[in-house]
Amino acid sequence: MMSKITPRNDNVMMGLFAVAVLTMPIWLMPIGASYPDLMQKFAIFGIFAIGFNILFGLTGYLSFGHAAFLGVGSYTAVWSFKLLSMNVLPAVVFAVLVAGAFSFLIGFISLRRSGIYFSILTLAFAQMSYNLAYSVLTPITNGETGLQLAKSDPRVVDALFVEAGAGIPSTNFFGIAMSGYGGFYFCAILLIVGFYLSLRITRSPFGMMLKAIKSNQNRMSYTGLNTRPYALTAFVISGMYAGLAGSLLAVTDPLAGAERMQWTASGEVVLMTILGGVGTLIGPVLGAGIIKYFENIFSAFNESILTSIFSFLPDGLQDVVVSVVGLFVGEGWHLTLGLLFMIIVIYLPGGLVEGAQRIRTYATKKREKKSAASHQPQIAE
Amino acid sequence: MTVFAGSVKTDRLWGLILSDVLTGSLGVFAADLTNAFFGWSVMDTLALQLLNGLDKGGAYALIALGLTLIFGTLGVVNFAHGALFMLGAFCAVSVQKLLTISVKVKDESITFFEAYKEVPYLETWFGETGTVIIDYSVPISILLAIPVMLVIGLAMERGLIQRFYKRTHAEQILVTFGLAIVIQELVKANFGANPIPTPAPEIVAGSASIGDWLGLGSAVVYPWWRLIYLAFAAVVILGVFSFLQFTTFGMVVRAGMQDRETVGLLGIDIQRRFSVVFGLAAVVAGLAGVMYTPILPPDYHMGMDFLVLSFVVVVVGGMGSLGGAVAAGFLLGILQSFASMNEVKSILPGIDQIIIYLVAVVILLVRPRGLLGRKGVMEN
Numbered sequence: 001m002m003s004k005i006t007p008r009n010d011n012v013m014m015g016l017f018a019v020a021v022l023t024m025p026i027w028l029m030p031i032g033a034s035y036p037d038l039m040q041k042f043a044i045f046g047i048f049a050i051g052f053n054i055l056f057g058l059t060g061y062l063s064f065g066h067a068a069f070l071g072v073g074s075y076t077a078v079w080s081f082k083l084l085s086m087n088v089l090p091a092v093v094f095a096v097l098v099a100g101a102f103s104f105l106i107g108f109i110s111l112r113r114s115g116i117y118f119s120i121l122t123l124a125f126a127q128m129s130y131n132l133a134y135s136v137l138t139p140i141t142n143g144e145t146g147l148q149l150a151k152s153d154p155r156v157v158d159a160l161f162v163e164a165g166a167g168i169p170s171t172n173f174f175g176i177a178m179s180g181y182g183g184f185y186f187c188a189i190l191l192i193v194g195f196y197l198s199l200r201i202t203r204s205p206f207g208m209m210l211k212a213i214k215s216n217q218n219r220m221s222y223t224g225l226n227t228r229p230y231a232l233t234a235f236v237i238s239g240m241y242a243g244l245a246g247s248l249l250a251v252t253d254p255l256a257g258a259e260r261m262q263w264t265a266s267g268e269v270v271l272m273t274i275l276g277g278v279g280t281l282i283g284p285v286l287g288a289g290i291i292k293y294f295e296n297i298f299s300a301f302n303e304s305i306l307t308s309i310f311s312f313l314p315d316g317l318q319d320v321v322v323s324v325v326g327l328f329v330g331e332g333w334h335l336t337l338g339l340l341f342m343i344i345v346i347y348l349p350g351g352l353v354e355g356a357q358r359i360r361t362y363a364t365k366k367r368e369k370k371s372a373a374s375h376q377p378q379i380a381e
Numbered sequence: 382m383t384v385f386a387g388s389v390k391t392d393r394l395w396g397l398i399l400s401d402v403l404t405g406s407l408g409v410f411a412a413d414l415t416n417a418f419f420g421w422s423v424m425d426t427l428a429l430q431l432l433n434g435l436d437k438g439g440a441y442a443l444i445a446l447g448l449t450l451i452f453g454t455l456g457v458v459n460f461a462h463g464a465l466f467m468l469g470a471f472c473a474v475s476v477q478k479l480l481t482i483s484v485k486v487k488d489e490s491i492t493f494f495e496a497y498k499e500v501p502y503l504e505t506w507f508g509e510t511g512t513v514i515i516d517y518s519v520p521i522s523i524l525l526a527i528p529v530m531l532v533i534g535l536a537m538e539r540g541l542i543q544r545f546y547k548r549t550h551a552e553q554i555l556v557t558f559g560l561a562i563v564i565q566e567l568v569k570a571n572f573g574a575n576p577i578p579t580p581a582p583e584i585v586a587g588s589a590s591i592g593d594w595l596g597l598g599s600a601v602v603y604p605w606w607r608l609i610y611l612a613f614a615a616v617v618i619l620g621v622f623s624f625l626q627f628t629t630f631g632m633v634v635r636a637g638m639q640d641r642e643t644v645g646l647l648g649i650d651i652q653r654r655f656s657v658v659f660g661l662a663a664v665v666a667g668l669a670g671v672m673y674t675p676i677l678p679p680d681y682h683m684g685m686d687f688l689v690l691s692f693v694v695v696v697v698g699g700m701g702s703l704g705g706a707v708a709a710g711f712l713l714g715i716l717q718s719f720a721s722m723n724e725v726k727s728i729l730p731g732i733d734q735i736i737i738y739l740v741a742v743v744i745l746l747v748r749p750r751g752l753l754g755r756k757g758v759m760e761n
Contacts, residue, residue: 062551113745116458116550116700120692121745124738127689136731263689267558274555327570335570338562345556346544 010199017282018192025181033293036184037252041296042289043187044248047194049272049284051241054198056270057279058207059234060214062119064266065106065126069239071133071261073099073246075140078147078256085157086169088178088186088251092244099243100236107235111228114217126263133258146257171251183252190248191285194241199281201237210234214279242269271341277353286352291337298336301329425601430718432591436607436676438714439614440466443669444691445698445706446621447662453638453701454655457542458550460557463688464564465663468533469526469670470679471568474577476522480515517582519675526671527664534663538656561684569681576678581606606675613672617665618707624661625703634658638701693741699754709752713737 020027024042028034033042052066073095080091110121133141141147149168158169171178173186201207209230212220220227250256259265272291277283306322306329313321328336348355444466451459483499503511514521541560545553580586585605625631637644637651644651670679677683694713698705719725721733744751 060551062554064554109742109746113749116554117696117745117749119551119554120696121742123689124693124741128735128738131734132731135734264685267562270555271559327567332566332570334562335566338559338566341559341562342541342556345552345559346541349548349552 005203010203013281014196014199017195021188021192022185024188025184031293033296036180038292038296039184040187040248040252041292043184043191044245044252045269045272045288045292046191046285047187047248048242048245048269049276049288050191050194050198051238051245052269053238053273053278053280053284054201054210054241055234055238056273057284058202058210058214059231061111061114061231061235062270063110063122063235063238064119064263064270065122065124065129066238066242066269067261067263067265068106068126068129069099069103069242070246070249070265070269071129071256071258072102073243074250074256074260075133075147075246076243077247077250078149078254079140081149081155081171081250081254082153083156085155086171087157088171088173088247090157091171091251092190092247095243095247095250096240097243099246100240103239103242104232104236107232107239111231111235123263123266126261126266130258130261130263133261141256141258143258146255148255171254178251186251187248190244194244195281195285202281206230206233268337271337271344273351274349275340275344275351277351278349280351280353283351283353290352294336295333298329298333301326303330426722428591428601429603430722431715432603432607432611434715434718435711436611436614436714437718438711439611440669440673440687440710441691441694441714442707442710443614443617444666444687445694445710446618446703447666448691448695449698449701449703449706450621450658450662450665452695453703454634454658455538455542455546457545458553458557459542460554460688461537461561461564462557462662462666463684463686463691464561465530465534465666465684466670466673466687467568467679467681467684468564469530469667470674470683471572471670472526472529472667473519473522473579473671473674474572474679476525477515477518477579480518480521519579519581519671522671523668526667530664530667531660533667534660535656537663538659542659543656561688565681565684572681574681576680578678579674581609581675585609610672610676614669617668621661621665622703630654630657690737693737695751697741697744697751699751702751702753705751705753712752713740716740 021043024039025034028039033039048066048070052063055066056062076095076098077088077091080094084090106122106125110118110125113121134143151168155169173182176182176186178186201210209227213227213231217227246256246260249260268291269288272287273284274287275283275290276285276287303322303326306326307318310318310321310325326332328339344351350357444462447465448459448462451457451462480503481501483501484505485497486500486505488496488498501511501515503514505511507514537560541556545556587605588602589605589608591601591603591608625635633644633649633651634654637649637655641651670684673679690713691710694709695706697713698707698709716736717733720729720736726733
């Protein structure tokens, strides 16, 4: 896949990706992940991670505050549901625009510094937004309770066309309900579009410029080029991706809470990107899917399930194993996440994609060796 | 201040200024000005907020000092430093738990039915002395925390950090971030998610009447333990500085911070000393945590809360500048404390939540090197 970059290969990859995403309900069936709620998460966090990768993967700027944009996107979307219409289109559009504007503001300031300073600045901004969302901005964010829909919301646009029914209306895309499979396909199509855009960005001269910033910013400056506008554009684009992901979270489940902006959430998207492979195209989506899948599986375990799993062991041993394994599942899922984080960064900084490549090179080398070995006698003849 | 004053207050203010200008007494003017804003004895409030800020700042300064030491010597950005602070606090919790391991004995005072009460072993063994020992669990845990934190620090450095000297800062941040999560979750699994109260010794549980000492009236009182924390922080900071300044070991470390290669060429194993410095930084963070437990009952995520702020402190103080870290720690602590006064909050709602970040942003943009940062150290 990565071997040769030609337009044709890209198109093939794009096609494969689209097919893989759209047929997720089928091929995820055997591992028990083919229900819409989870697949929506795959798609949404895939988008989030793709966007994050445009910044971190291409320019090398490690932002620790991307969750802020996710949160802003969610809040905007829910406000659009409340004020305008339950149609998801304006919600998504507004969320992307607002998140873009917000990230422009933060990026404009943060990008004046690079390296660790940049990370700390973005972290500071995200914490600031989080704290504000909890305290002063309560009229907008509804503080700890989180922003929710209410029956008394105006919904100006909707009110023009339809009579308000009983109860809170649900989100829709021109009549298609956004819960269940409808929501999944909506997210999936946006994921494919997002992936395509990131592919085009990576291959474009602009993408080359971003990679140049990563490899040697000083040299870029020496050639008389101002790198900041490029980095800022990348920052805003990735902020918009995050806003899109945030709005999709609200689309599939119309509420928004401040905890989405916490810095552990920012850390999670970093982990997704790294797990899959920083700077690769498919890596972030892969990482997001894997983490969300295991989060789902692992969190569901509890002591009684574990006890039944390990019931084949002798009693004393069973207790020990259950208590040890119990550390890592259920409530302790974050422990697994932290360990995974460390292991990946220590042993496989290039993520799973790099791991696959290593295995492939190892295999090819072995094959070559074998063929070389089998050729040897012929030479001897 | 005048910029933010409401219209009513502004009118009153101008009236005051006018009258004061007429009478020409500046001192009265100042008192009137402050009275116009706060209504009651301002000196008291200011003194209290200053103290509040100082002891919070003390914690920031101690953590930031460790962060800066690690960064200055090993060049590693340690996101797990908050976790070390938290581990220190949980040393105190463990000591308290250990000391109060109890045995069930029959309660003699209740004669109607068989009643049992839990009596700590220490009390059954030593009587009154045992009670006193339990009462002093926090100071005692300092003795435990020093070796424990040193071992943890050294193990962390040898086991993990040393693999990351040559890797990028981003990777250092990520791996230590992962480690912080792991430590935090392990503590949560062992001690539960709720804050665990660890009281200070009885004798210093009350408040000191600092108002009397400073001549501010007896209305001004301040918790003893916070004063002790402040003094403790000052002692530890002075200790670290004099260790670096007046011992041969410290001299070598400082030389290594300046120019690692040259020190290495002189035949000194600088690496080993830097590892010890990492251990020292862990001890400082741990002690800060131990002493902080009576002020804030420790829970598993206290480290993260302090870490973010401490990083901001380091950046404001200047990356790699020890004095800067300490100064910025106290400065930001005081700023935060003043920002959380109701009088300030009524003018600028929410300012207490964001003041530190705001200051950091302004400092980074105006003076990227930080307050006392050296030239050429991580300037971009």
